[in-house]
Amino acid sequence: MPPHGFTDEEEDRRDEAAKVIQRKWRESRRGAESTEVGAEVAAAVEESKRLRLLADFRDQLEQRERLLQDNFASQRKLAHWFHEKKQQEADKHAVEPQAMAELETRYLQWLRRLREERQEVEGLKRANEESLEDYRSKLQSHLYKANEFEARFKEFLKDKSLRAEYSRTGKTMSADKVDRFEAEEEQKNEEVRNVRINYIKLRNRMKKLGQLLKEKEKLTDGLHLIDFEQLKIENTTLNEKIEERNEDLLKLRKKATTTIHILTHVKEKLQFIQVENAALKKQLAKTEEELAVLRDKLGQMKRDRDSFVNDNISMREKMPMVGADDLLVDYEWRKAEIVRLRDEVVQMKGRHQELFKWIATNSPQLPEASQA
Numbered sequence: 001m002p003p004h005g006f007t008d009e010e011e012d013r014r015d016e017a018a019k020v021i022q023r024k025w026r027e028s029r030r031g032a033e034s035t036e037v038g039a040e041v042a043a044a045v046e047e048s049k050r051l052r053l054l055a056d057f058r059d060q061l062e063q064r065e066r067l068l069q070d071n072f073a074s075q076r077k078l079a080h081w082f083h084e085k086k087q088q089e090a091d092k093h094a095v096e097p098q099a100m101a102e103l104e105t106r107y108l109q110w111l112r113r114l115r116e117e118r119q120e121v122e123g124l125k126r127a128n129e130e131s132l133e134d135y136r137s138k139l140q141s142h143l144y145k146a147n148e149f150e151a152r153f154k155e156f157l158k159d160k161s162l163r164a165e166y167s168r169t170g171k172t173m174s175a176d177k178v179d180r181f182e183a184e185e186e187q188k189n190e191e192v193r194n195v196r197i198n199y200i201k202l203r204n205r206m207k208k209l210g211q212l213l214k215e216k217e218k219l220t221d222g223l224h225l226i227d228f229e230q231l232k233i234e235n236t237t238l239n240e241k242i243e244e245r246n247e248d249l250l251k252l253r254k255k256a257t258t259t260i261h262i263l264t265h266v267k268e269k270l271q272f273i274q275v276e277n278a279a280l281k282k283q284l285a286k287t288e289e290e291l292a293v294l295r296d297k298l299g300q301m302k303r304d305r306d307s308f309v310n311d312n313i314s315m316r317e318k319m320p321m322v323g324a325d326d327l328l329v330d331y332e333w334r335k336a337e338i339v340r341l342r343d344e345v346v347q348m349k350g351r352h353q354e355l356f357k358w359i360a361t362n363s364p365q366l367p368e369a370s371q372a
Contacts, residue, residue, distance in 0.1 A: 056132075060125065067121075071114065078107060158182065 085103070161178045165171065 056129070067118070074114075078110075082107075154182065 082103070158178055161173055161181070162175065164173060
């Protein structure tokens with residue numbers, strides 16, 4: 001941490017403390033006198049100062065723990081290295097006291113250097129804490145004075161606003177309207193403060209990112225040649241892939257052309273089939289009309305058939321011989337016999353009449369013949 005600057009965490013804590021002070025001041029100003037406001041502001045300042053000191057103490061403890069862990073890790077690495085070195089020397093069955101003395105000397109030098117670095121870090125920490133405390137005390141005094149001046153200025157503005165008169169009507173503004181204007185102004189000032197705080201944070205972040213970018217550019221200067229060779233290899237690979245993709249694209253274009261031809265043929269065939277389908281639909285409609293007429297005729301014929309069947313049944317009931325072949329043959333024979341007998345009766349009657357006439361004509365001659 002530099003002796004004349006603040007980190008992001010310290011800036012955030014400072015901004016939060018300023019917001020707490022301003023909020024406490026606004027809350028206390030509405031219901032108390034200026035002396036009470038100063039006391040509450042001082043209490044808020046002390047509270048924010050205590051919070052910042054606790055946060056700094058916590059950060060210092062965390063930093064101390066990290067340094068101790070780094071020290072322990074370095075000692076473990078050194079012990080492991082010495083152990084491996086001793087094993088190598090034991091394998092060689094030879095002891096080199098000069099090398100061991102040199103290693104011990106280097107180890108002591110590193111320990112002494114580590115102690116000096118720790119002392120330097122502690123000195124920088126104390127110097128930074130002193131400078132930070134000085135800056136904080138100055139900041140608190142300036143904030144207190146600024147808040148006091150702001151309160152006086154607002155009271156002055158409110159007094160002048162209440163005494164101000166309209167040039168046309170001569171009336172003064174009401175206290176509610178002045179309070180509303182004052183609240184709106186306070187809200188706008190709060191927005192301006194927040195925007196300024198965000199601007200400071202973004203500016204510091206931009207500086208850090210610029211430094212990181214410069215460091216990365218310095219680190220990557222020596223890798224340009226390797227990157228160039230790697231890019232050449234990647235370019236060759238990509239050119240091969242591009243050629244493969246071009247071949248695939250040509251195949252796809254041929255396939256698309258073939259598909260278009262097939263689709264055109266299918267469309268033409270579809271149009272022909274649609275025309276043929278329309279003709280078949282007309283023929284189907286005509287056939288359905290003829291079928292309807294035939295169905296009507298069939299219904300009429302079925303009704304006639306039923307009538308004939310009923311007539312046949314009634315005739316069978318009236319004439320049971322219909323359908324019996326033996327009875328019909330016997331009936332025909334008897335009918336013929338009756339006709340023959342009737343003819344014979346007619347002939348007999350004619351013969352009888354002739355005989356009767358002959359008797360009538362010949363009856364006078366019969367006694368004479370008998371007498372003779």
